[in-house]
Amino acid sequence: MPDIADVTMIDLLRAVADPIRLRIVQTLADGLRHGKCGTHWDFGVHKSTMTHHFRILRQAGLTRTVVAGRTHSIELRRDELDARFPGLIDALAATAGVSSPATAHGPAPRSG
Amino acid sequence: MPDIADVTMIDLLRAVADPIRLRIVQTLADGLRHGKCGTHWDFGVHKSTMTHHFRILRQAGLTRTVVAGRTHSIELRRDELDARFPGLIDALAATAGVSSPATAHGPAPRSG
DNA sequence: TTGACGGTATGACGGATGTCCAACAATCTG
DNA sequence: CAGATTGTTGGACATCCGTCATACCGTCAA
Numbered sequence: 001m002p003d004i005a006d007v008t009m010i011d012l013l014r015a016v017a018d019p020i021r022l023r024i025v026q027t028l029a030d031g032l033r034h035g036k037c038g039t040h041w042d043f044g045v046h047k048s049t050m051t052h053h054f055r056i057l058r059q060a061g062l063t064r065t066v067v068a069g070r071t072h073s074i075e076l077r078r079d080e081l082d083a084r085f086p087g088l089i090d091a092l093a094a095t096a097g098v099s100s101p102a103t104a105h106g107p108a109p110r111s112g
Numbered sequence: 113m114p115d116i117a118d119v120t121m122i123d124l125l126r127a128v129a130d131p132i133r134l135r136i137v138q139t140l141a142d143g144l145r146h147g148k149c150g151t152h153w154d155f156g157v158h159k160s161t162m163t164h165h166f167r168i169l170r171q172a173g174l175t176r177t178v179v180a181g182r183t184h185s186i187e188l189r190r191d192e193l194d195a196r197f198p199g200l201i202d203a204l205a206a207t208a209g210v211s212s213p214a215t216a217h218g219p220a221p222r223s224g
Numbered sequence: 225t226t227g228a229c230g231g232t233a234t235g236a237c238g239g240a241t242g243t244c245c246a247a248c249a250a251t252c253t254g
Numbered sequence: 255c256a257g258a259t260t261g262t263t264g265g266a267c268a269t270c271c272g273t274c275a276t277a278c279c280g281t282c283a284a
Contacts, residue, residue, distance in 0.1 A: 009204070013129035018242080019122055036261070046244055051262055053242090070251040070260050091200035092121070130272080149230070158274050163232055165272090182230050182281040 004080040007061035012085065015060030016092060020045070021053050025062060028076040029093035036072045116192040119173035124197065127172030128204060132157070133165050137174060140188040141205035148184045 016022045020043050028034060036054060038047060054074060057063045062081065063074045081089050128134045132155050140146060148166055150159060166186060169175045174193065175186045193201050 010129065010131055010134060013125055013134065013204075017122065017125035017129040020242095022122060022125065038260090045242085047261075048245080048263080049243055055262090056241095072261065085203060086206060087199045088203035088206075091197060091203045092125075094198060094200075132272090147230095157272085159231075160233085160275080161273055167232090168271095179231095184231065 001058055001064060002061045004061055004077065004084050007084065009085060009088075011060045012062065012081075012088070015056050015062055018053070018056075020050075021057055022092065024053065024057060025076065025089075026093050028063065028074065029078075029089060031076070031078060033066060033073045033075045036074060113170055113176060114173045116173055116189065116196050119196065121197060121200075123172045124174065124193075124200070127168050127174055130165070130168075133169055134204065136165065136169060137188065137201075138205050140175065140186065141190075141201060143188070143190060145178060145185045145187045148186060 016025055023043070024041065034040060036050065038050065041050060043050070054063070054065070057074070058065060062077065064077050066073045066075065076089065078089065128137055135155070136153070146152060148162065150162065153162060155162070166175070166177070169186070170177060174189065176189050178185045178187065188201065190201065
């Protein structure tokens with residue numbers, strides 16, 4: 001896990017410029033710890049592929065890994081990232097890329 | 113140039129996840145129009161390589177090209193981008209990735 | 225028309241990237 | 255110990271990406 005001062009914006013952007021990894025970061029943006037278990041992340045890719053993505057995120061300085069027994073969990077390095085790249089995580093976690101744009105008729109927000 | 117509604121966050125992130133293109137976007141963040149002329153952008157790469165990067169940015173929905181005679185200029189689609197991805201351009205344009213992180217103090221706020 | 229300038233289009237090439245597979249390691253359970 | 259669970263490591267492979275070189279096109283100036 002790199003020192004946050006050594007993390008460049010390019011490192012960070014390259015890490016999140018992948019559909020799977022962006023989804024992971026957006027999920028982790030809730031501030032909670034999430035397991036690496038395949039049951040939680042169902043992207044339809046192989047187990048080792050997920051390991052690969054988790055490694056990219058960690059090496060990019062985005063996440064921290066917590067090992068407990070035989071289960072591993074990851075969490076965003078939120079405070080450090082917010083200090084180094086103000087507003088970036090918030091912007092990435094925004095639902096703009098997930099929800100449908102105004103013109104398209106996506107799933108109605110179901111106000112209830 | 114794609115409709116802003118068709119632009120995904122992944123498109124956008126892939127476009128800026130390159131040193132040259134991120135610098136271009138950060139420069140364009142001043143809201144002004146900048147020429148594509150090689151004299152303005154000296155990245156030490158070939159002319160056609162710059163054309164390639166400009167194309168990526170345009171196809172990703174980040175920039176707009178204005179042709180005047182034999183000179184081409186580009187500008188950020190700032191308003192549309194801010195509406196679709198709130199805070200993202202601001203976060204990318206921040207100097208965090210440019211200034212030196214060595215001290216970890218960040219740029220002095222210069223109260224003046 | 226000829227030439228210079230600004231930029232694009234196309235093809236080629238080496239390196240990076242995402243994916244799978246098989247093997248391995250560490251931990252809990254019996 | 256044996257077995258199951260969780261995750262990593264390494265290799266292999268196809269694809270994508272950034273770069274260059276060349277050729278080409280449109281505009282302005284003689």
